[in-house]
Ligand SMILES: Nc1ncnc2c1ncn2[C@@H]1O[C@H](COP(=O)(O)OP(=O)(O)OP(=O)(O)O)[C@@H](O)[C@H]1O
C-alpha cells in the first residue's frame with residue numbers, strides 16, 4: 001500500500017511516500033508551499049494520505065486542495081487521542097496538545113519498543129516528552145528552539161545581535177556565549193527529563209530528532225540516539241494499524 005505522509009511543522013514541511021521502507025522522502029520550507037507541491041507532483045497516486053499539522057492553517061488548506069485536485073484524496077489529519085498503539089496519553093486537555101508531539105511519541109515507540117523514552121524534538125520549538133516502559137505518556141515540556149532563543153536575545157536587548165557562535169565550555173566572546181548558553185539550556189532540559197524518569201525507577205533511552213538534533217546530542221550523557229522523521233514514523237505506525 002502506497003501512503004503519502006505529511007508533517008507540516010512551523011519551519012518545514014516533511015513528507016514520505018511509499019510503503020515501508022519509503023520510496024521517496026523530501027521537505028520544503030513552510031513559507032514555500034509551491035516548492036512542496038512541485039515535489040508532490042512527481043509522485044504516483046497514493047492509496048491514502050495521512051498528515052500531522054501544527055503549522056499555518058493556510059498551508060494545510062493549500063495542501064488539502066492540491067491532494068483533492070491531483071488525486072481525489074483528502075488528507076486524514078492526525079487528532080491527538082487518549083490511547084493509540086497501546087500508549088496511554090495523560091495530557092490533561094488532548095485538544096491542546098500538538099499532534100506532532102503525539103505522533104513523535106508514537107513514532108519513537110514504534111522504533112524503540114519496550115524502553116522508557118525521553119523524546120526530544122529540536123525544531124522551531126524544542127519539545128521534551130516522557131514515555132514510560134509501561135507505555136504511559138506522562139507529559140512533556142515546550143521551550144523555544146535554538147533559532148527562537150537567539151532571535152529573542154537579539155530583539156529584546158541593545159547589545160546582542162543575531163549571530164553564529166561556537167560551543168565552548170567557558171565561552172570568552174559574545175557569539176560563543178550565546179551559542180553555548182542556548183545549547184546548554186536545550187541539553188539541560190533534556191537531561192532534567194532523563195533525571196525525572198530515572199527518579200521514577202525508569203532507565204530511559206533518549207531519542208532526539210529535528211533540525212537541531214545533531215547540535216544538541218554531543219552535550220547529552222548516555223549516548224542519545226538521533227532519529228530522523230519521528231512524526232512521519234508515528235503516522236506510518238498509525239496507518240499500519242488501520243490498514244493491516
Ligand atoms: N533556513 C532555516 N530556517 C529555519 N530553521 C532552520 C534553517 N536552517 C536551520 N534551521 C534550524 O532548524 C531548526 C528548525 O528545525 P526543523 O526544520 O526540524 O523545524 P520544524 O520541523 O519545522 O519544526 P517544528 O516541527 O517544530 O515546527 C531551527 O531551530 C534552526 O535552528
Ligand SMILES: CC(C)(CO)[C@@H](O)C(=O)NCCC(=O)O
Nearest residue numbers: 054096097098100101125127142
Ligand atoms: C510545541 C509545538 C510548537 C512544537 O511543534 C507544537 O507541538 C504545538 O503547537 N503544540 C501546542 C501546545 C501543546 O503541545 O501543548
